[in-house]
Amino acid sequence: MTRNYPHIIVAKFGGTSVADFDAMSRSATLVLADKHVRLVVLSASAGVTNLLVELASGLESRFRLDKIDTLRTLQYNIISRLKQPEAVSQAIDHLLNNINRLAEQAADSRSDALCDELVSHGELMSSLLFVEVLRERNVEAQWFDARKVIRTDDTFGCAVPTISDIAELSEKHLRSRVEQSLVVTQGFIGSDAAGHTTTLGRGGSDYTASLLAEALQAARVDIWTDVAGIYTTDPRIVAEAKRIDTLSFSEASEMATFGAKVLHPATLLPAMRKNIPVFVGASSNPSAGGTLVCRDVPEPSRYRALAVRRQQTLLKLSSINARPTPHFLAEIFGILSRHEIATDLVTISETSIALILNATGSTSGEADTLNSALLSELSSHCRVEIETGLALVSLIGNALPHSPVVYKDIFAELEQHPVRMICHGASSHNLCFLLPAEFAERAVKALHRKLLE
Ligand code: ADP
Ligand code: ASP
Ligand code: MG
Numbered sequence: 001m002t003r004n005y006p007h008i009i010v011a012k013f014g015g016t017s018v019a020d021f022d023a024m025s026r027s028a029t030l031v032l033a034d035k036h037v038r039l040v041v042l043s044a045s046a047g048v049t050n051l052l053v054e055l056a057s058g059l060e061s062r063f064r065l066d067k068i069d070t071l072r073t074l075q076y077n078i079i080s081r082l083k084q085p086e087a088v089s090q091a092i093d094h095l096l097n098n099i100n101r102l103a104e105q106a107a108d109s110r111s112d113a114l115c116d117e118l119v120s121h122g123e124l125m126s127s128l129l130f131v132e133v134l135r136e137r138n139v140e141a142q143w144f145d146a147r148k149v150i151r152t153d154d155t156f157g158c159a160v161p162t163i164s165d166i167a168e169l170s171e172k173h174l175r176s177r178v179e180q181s182l183v184v185t186q187g188f189i190g191s192d193a194a195g196h197t198t199t200l201g202r203g204g205s206d207y208t209a210s211l212l213a214e215a216l217q218a219a220r221v222d223i224w225t226d227v228a229g230i231y232t233t234d235p236r237i238v239a240e241a242k243r244i245d246t247l248s249f250s251e252a253s254e255m256a257t258f259g260a261k262v263l264h265p266a267t268l269l270p271a272m273r274k275n276i277p278v279f280v281g282a283s284s285n286p287s288a289g290g291t292l293v294c295r296d297v298p299e300p301s302r303y304r305a306l307a308v309r310r311q312q313t314l315l316k317l318s319s320i321n322a323r324p325t326p327h328f329l330a331e332i333f334g335i336l337s338r339h340e341i342a343t344d345l346v347t348i349s350e351t352s353i354a355l356i357l358n359a360t361g362s363t364s365g366e367a368d369t370l371n372s373a374l375l376s377e378l379s380s381h382c383r384v385e386i387e388t389g390l391a392l393v394s395l396i397g398n399a400l401p402h403s404p405v406v407y408k409d410i411f412a413e414l415e416q417h418p419v420r421m422i423c424h425g426a427s428s429h430n431l432c433f434l435l436p437a438e439f440a441e442r443a444v445k446a447l448h449r450k451l452l453e
Pocket of ligand 3: 014203206262263264
């Protein structure tokens with residue numbers, strides 16, 4: 001039976017919020033400040049997943065040992081600040097030994113399943129340490145292995161969660177724990193039906209938090225990060241970017257999909273399904289407030305935000321015949337579907353199709369989106385051109401195709417930019433430009449100045 005505890009808050013802390021002992025202590029204070037926070041979802045400490053991804057690529061021994069030393073130092077910098085380091089040091093040593101063994105295996109024969117097993121150790125370590133930080137504040141927190149409830153398919157690196165299984169497993173294994181005490185678990189990681197560890201793609205801890213909030217019918221998800229909310233664009237690119245106090249689910253989801261790293265692209269899907277508000281704030285400065293993402297916002301404005309998605313590949317496919325057959329599009333999309341290539345932006349002219357491919361996996365780079373089997377099958381049907389090193393700049397807003405002024409505003413600003421592709425019309429909420437990556441920040445700055453300041 002699904003029960004509804006309307007006051008559970010799921011709080012997620014990102015990498016910088018658990019980067020070291022001081023950050024963990026601030027995050028612990030935030031957890032303890034609100035008695036409705038019953039479930040804490042943690043990322044790996046900042047930098048740890050990157051190190052694990054490097055180890056998963058199969059490094060030769062001296063580089064491997066070097067990275068493992070760095071990992072050990074990061075963990076022991078936290079452990080050494082605990083009053084009772086021995087309470088957790090053995091468990092962390094055990095995980096560090098596992099990492100060493102798995103990294104050795106990866107150097108021998110790398111597999112996607114092995115990568116996920118290896119990178120999961122970042123969240124396993126941070127969650128063990130955080131439980132100890134809470135215990136030293138006299139709070140009995142239970143460590144919980146997220147893989148018991150986050151059931152996914154076996155697409156290692158960007159696994160797809162099975163919502164009904166997560167609901168059932170959470171009722172069975174998690175609900176009663178959350179009712180009894182504070183529970184600390186890992187973001188990002190899950191397991192397939194055979195029990196193999198999987199991951200949800202880089203930044204996936206946000207998604208874990210909203211999946212568990214959905215399963216527990218929580219009242220709110222709090223995403224604690226290093227910025228005091230969601231801004232009109234990445235404040236690292238534009239210092240004048242302003243915080244948006246309230247955003248609708250669809251606006252925030254659009255931002256996340258098109259590259260606003262502050263939220264994993266899928267985070268808002270579970271929240272939308274169950275109408276659970278999502279708050280985003282800075283764990284180092286909670287009094288600065290943040291952004292509330294909810295179902296409706298009063299009078300959303302035409303221009304809301306700009307986002308950038310990097311590591312984009314443009315795949316251009318042209319019919320060999322001057323007049324393509326009526327089956328041309330079906331054939332091309334059939335091939336892409338057989339090779340499980342997903343694309344979210346496409347333009348089509350009489351004889352050509354241009355598609356944007358996005359690298360989404362936990363350990364994948366731009367090159368991994370295309371493989372030789374796919375390219376040789378495509379080449380037997382059409383001419384294939386590939387462009388890499390691109391970035392997608394997206395303007396997010398409302399009713400964009402219905403406002404002629406939009407084009408005047410934008411094209412004047414982009415006059416000097418070599419735009420490779422424009423996507424507009426299918427969605428009322430975005431207008432996207434593909435550019436060589438080195439032009440992306442300049443375009444964002446120019447558009448922000450014109451439209452959002
Ligand atoms: P965490 O480790 O807490 O998950 P992330 O690094 O994944 O943090 O996300 C926070 C970062 O997202 C910020 O430091 C900021 O640079 C970036 N970011 C990108 N777009 C936006 C935006 N529109 N508003 C706020 N932050 C953004
Ligand atoms: N640790 C993972 C990453 O760095 C997941 C996350 O932080 O959300 O991508
Ligand atoms: Mg993140």
